[in-house]
Amino acid sequence: MSKPMETPGAQNMRRSLQVLRVLGAHHEEGLAVNEVVALTQLERSTAHRLLTCLVEEQFAERDAATRRYRLGLEAMRLGFASLKRAPLLASYQPVLQRLARISEDTVFLLARQGDYTVCLAREDGAFPVKIFSTRVGDIRPLGIGVGGLAMLSGAPDDEIARIRTQHAPAFDAAGLTPSQISKVIARTRRTGYAELVDTVTQGVGGVGAVIPTTGAPFAAISIAAIKPRMGAARRAELGQLLVSTLNGGG
Structure with a gap:
């Protein structure tokens, strides 16, 4: 030929x-x-x-x-742009809508690319105060944000340590010290969902859980709201809702 x-x-x-x-x-x-x-x-x-x-x-x-x-980030942005019509988004859009309707808060779909996460979609619930700290297309180091933290918790400990070290300024800015990360990772692995308050954005709290897969976690869904709506009891309620929904029980 x-x-x-x-x-x-x-x-x-x-x-x-x-x-x-x-x-x-x-x-x-x-x-x-x-x-x-x-x-x-x-x-x-x-x-x-x-x-x-x-x-x-x-x-x-x-x-x-x-x-x-x-x-680099620009190469990732091109890849993420192609995901807007990917099966992941088509499959989980109804789930985002349902969770936004039940919680009345903002729900996000995030995907992992290397050491970063990108926001692929968001659904706003009926509560009048919206969360605008994360928009579709936003990119953050893995672990900065509750959805990324849920995915990071599924990684091996040595990979978690590498990512924390390599992106130390971002973790430090979010108040996630190595000891704090260890505690949050352990809690996430125990409960099945991550929870954070006052990290990426002061006055905002959220919960996140990974979308089940046979390999390493590559996508997650999170729910975020203003801090007064994200007390410990409600974080537990929404975290369990996420885990149940993503595992086919909701």
Whole structure:
């Protein structure tokens, strides 16, 4: 079979896409420059130039400590945009609507991508005070926010420690110290749902639970409301509602 004709003048674009593909295939562990060179067969100077450009445009990120490259936020935004018509959203939109109707509060659908979560959808309940701290398309490090915390709780302890260390400024800003994270993770694993108050946004509380899957958790649903509506008893009630609903009992 003859090789298809390549578009003239697009060589740099093809090389950039080649680098993005290998970064995507090795996003979790990241790649050093020499590994990118080996996987793409590009000259080292070319690979380094392309990686530098991708970092500048936020399609890649470079870990300052390990000097390894991963996909950046802009690459993730493109992937998340494609999820808006994905089966996950179609399957769980009725669930979001039902939970919003029952709770009268704001319900979110979140998905994991590497070390981050993205908000894929939200449904507002009838309560007049809405939560606008999270909007569709918002991206946060995994564990910052109650839905992301629910997903983080399903990860191995060494991965949790790595993510907490790698994204320490975001966790510190949310008041989630290593000891606090350990306590919250243990409680989430015990109850089946995560709960947070006054972390990402002061005066807001919420609960979240993962969507059951055979592998590592990749999606979660959370319910958020102003703090006066999220006392301990109501968090427990809504957390149990989430777990029951997502496990087919609600």
